[in-house]
Amino acid sequence: MDLMQLTAVELGKKIASGEVSVVEATQAALDRIEKLEPDYNCFVTVDKEGSFAQAETIQKKIDNGELTGPLAGVPVAIKDNMCLEGMLTTCSSKILSNFKPTYTADAVIQLQKAGAVIIGKTNMDEFAMGSTTETSYYGVTKNPWDISRVPGGSSGGSAAAVAAEEVPYALGSDTGGSIRQPAAFCGVTGIKPTYGRVSRYGLIAYGSSLDQIGPLAKDVTDCATILEIISKHDKKDSTSVDREDTDFTSALVDDVKGMKIGIPRDYFGEGIDPDVKEQVLAAAKVLEAKGAIVEEFDLSLVEYAIPAYYIIASAEASSNLERFDGVKYGYRTDSFTDLHNMYKKTRSEGFGAEVKRRIMLGSFVLSSGYYDAYYLKALRTKALIKQAFDRAFETYDVILGPVAPTTALKLGESLSDPLKMYLGDIYTVSVNLAGLPGISLPCGFDKNGMPVGMQLVGNAFDEKTIIRAAYAFERTMSYKRPTTLRERGL
Amino acid sequence: MTIADETIDYIGILAKLELSDEEKEQAKKDMSTMLEYVSKLNELDTEGVDPMSHTFDVHNVFREDIVTNGDDRANMILNAPESKDGCYKVPKTFG
Numbered sequence: 001m002d003l004m005q006l007t008a009v010e011l012g013k014k015i016a017s018g019e020v021s022v023v024e025a026t027q028a029a030l031d032r033i034e035k036l037e038p039d040y041n042c043f044v045t046v047d048k049e050g051s052f053a054q055a056e057t058i059q060k061k062i063d064n065g066e067l068t069g070p071l072a073g074v075p076v077a078i079k080d081n082m083c084l085e086g087m088l089t090t091c092s093s094k095i096l097s098n099f100k101p102t103y104t105a106d107a108v109i110q111l112q113k114a115g116a117v118i119i120g121k122t123n124m125d126e127f128a129m130g131s132t133t134e135t136s137y138y139g140v141t142k143n144p145w146d147i148s149r150v151p152g153g154s155s156g157g158s159a160a161a162v163a164a165e166e167v168p169y170a171l172g173s174d175t176g177g178s179i180r181q182p183a184a185f186c187g188v189t190g191i192k193p194t195y196g197r198v199s200r201y202g203l204i205a206y207g208s209s210l211d212q213i214g215p216l217a218k219d220v221t222d223c224a225t226i227l228e229i230i231s232k233h234d235k236k237d238s239t240s241v242d243r244e245d246t247d248f249t250s251a252l253v254d255d256v257k258g259m260k261i262g263i264p265r266d267y268f269g270e271g272i273d274p275d276v277k278e279q280v281l282a283a284a285k286v287l288e289a290k291g292a293i294v295e296e297f298d299l300s301l302v303e304y305a306i307p308a309y310y311i312i313a314s315a316e317a318s319s320n321l322e323r324f325d326g327v328k329y330g331y332r333t334d335s336f337t338d339l340h341n342m343y344k345k346t347r348s349e350g351f352g353a354e355v356k357r358r359i360m361l362g363s364f365v366l367s368s369g370y371y372d373a374y375y376l377k378a379l380r381t382k383a384l385i386k387q388a389f390d391r392a393f394e395t396y397d398v399i400l401g402p403v404a405p406t407t408a409l410k411l412g413e414s415l416s417d418p419l420k421m422y423l424g425d426i427y428t429v430s431v432n433l434a435g436l437p438g439i440s441l442p443c444g445f446d447k448n449g450m451p452v453g454m455q456l457v458g459n460a461f462d463e464k465t466i467i468r469a470a471y472a473f474e475r476t477m478s479y480k481r482p483t484t485l486r487e488r489g490l
Numbered sequence: 491m492t493i494a495d496e497t498i499d500y501i502g503i504l505a506k507l508e509l510s511d512e513e514k515e516q517a518k519k520d521m522s523t524m525l526e527y528v529s530k531l532n533e534l535d536t537e538g539v540d541p542m543s544h545t546f547d548v549h550n551v552f553r554e555d556i557v558t559n560g561d562d563r564a565n566m567i568l569n570a571p572e573s574k575d576g577c578y579k580v581p582k583t584f585g
Contacts, residue, residue, distance in 0.1 A: 196546065307529075
């Protein structure tokens with residue numbers, strides 16, 4: 001069996017016991033990448049030389065007992081919106097096509113300290129704006145379950161790289177569903193932690209009040225293990241929280257007896273694919289059979305989450321992306337008449353259509369005369385959505401629902417109609433608005449054989465409960481490898 | 491909501507984007523669709539609800555104003571499209 005078929009924790013054990021060397025693990029990842037990248041295009045940058053250099057250093061540290069953690073020596077891929085010193089970091093945009101950061105994101109530093117071999121940077125929607133990875137300047141990523149379909153987004157490269165067994169695990173970021181939705185579309189597991197759990201230092205900002213870094217991997221055990229490593233208080237991020245309850249692997253317990261699980265009735269109305277509905281509700285039955293108390297309830301305000309999200313995220317994006325002006329880093333236009341013209345031409349040539357669309361919407365909703373009607377209205381709606389979740393968590397430990405209304409769409413299907421693409425985020429964006437943790441894990445398949453994801457949402461800083469529920473559910477399933485890998489004997 | 495030409499021009503100034511005539515027409519259409527959609531929020535009664543910028547009770551984080559990250563000037567300037575004498579170079583701003 002190929003080493004890349006193992007989970008990150010399984011591979012980590014083999015490395016710790018000396019059965020597999022770090023160089024062998026690194027080689028296995030690079031071999032897979034070389035073989036499969038022409039088909040899937042999960043990466044923007046693969047750092048072959050650097051990977052082997054890291055592997056040798058890490059092996060020494062394992063041998064002399066300096067590195068003993070569960071993921072020491074295990075290869076990882078990083079979404080291309082996290083800075084890595086000296087490595088190309090593009091955000092899948094033309095405007096950052098030549099940017100090499102002078103520092104490393106804190107979440108990545110935590111992985112490095114734990115002995116991760118950083119293989120490269122994964123493809124994404126440009127500046128994380130999109131749900132399909134089709135807005136990347138570096139080409140689309142294909143879904144390993146069906147290469148005529150999208151991997152989801154914006155962390156589509158990370159999710160597809162894990163599903164295609166190019167790397168055992170990856171980091172992604174989630175502003176409105178960007179970890180959970182691609183995980184669901186690619187049949188892998190992903191966690192969007194509570195806002196503040198993982199430092200955002202070095203994560204190139206999209207919607208700062210919503211962005212959160214998290215893991216994508218083959219199973220819940222991997223995700224809990226990775227999250228335990230990257231959750232660390234960081235003085236360099238003023239929204240980073242200082243908490244001690246980060247021993248997430250202690251929640252890997254197969255027991256949901258008495259756990260109260262609420263299913264929002266309003267998640268299953270119009271627009272949801274019948275197969276998705278059936279699989280997610282069947283998953284709830286499984287948890288019920290294991291002793292959980294499962295009830296339906298009305299969460300309310302579901303249809304207001306997307307409008308509020310797009311106003312807030314676009315507003316923050318318009319401000320965050322002001323820094324890309326052709327002066328300090330990145331692309332600069334060839335010809336210009338003066339400074340102002342240089343700014344405008346650089347940005348117009350450097351940003352893609354979806355990014356421009358959101359910058360313009362954001363500039364509009366923040367402009368005088370519209371600020372109260374749009375931006376403040378959205379922030380008031382956010383307060384109401386948070387209250388609705390608070391009420392739900394007075395009764396329930398976990399909220400269970402779908403990740404997305406459909407399984408992975410065909411390539412090109414949603415590009416022509418942005419609003420249609422935005423509506424696919426209906427079950428994920430409210431979790432970001434309320435700052436809550438959510439886990440996405442496979443729970444079945446639709447009639448086309450595409451994976452269906454289930455989402456478990458927890459109360460703030462209660463990742464452990466959703467990890468426990470997800471782990472208990474996962475015990476009843478077996479991990480299924482993507483169709484294209486099985487069919488082609490890869 | 492119909493978006494006037496002047497509005498798109500004004501947004502172009504705020505967003506520092508130069509749009510072709512074709513892009514302007516598309517932007518007018520896209521923005522009008524989005525604004526119509528997000529105006530759904532007007533159905534909600536938010537009277538007396540405070541705008542929530544941060545979900546949790548987080549306060550300003552203060553620290554002493556001491557530089558801890560060293561001087562990385564030479565490396566940082568390597569990313570600049572143009573530089574001169576260790577400074578960023580931009581087009582002439584005075585006549």
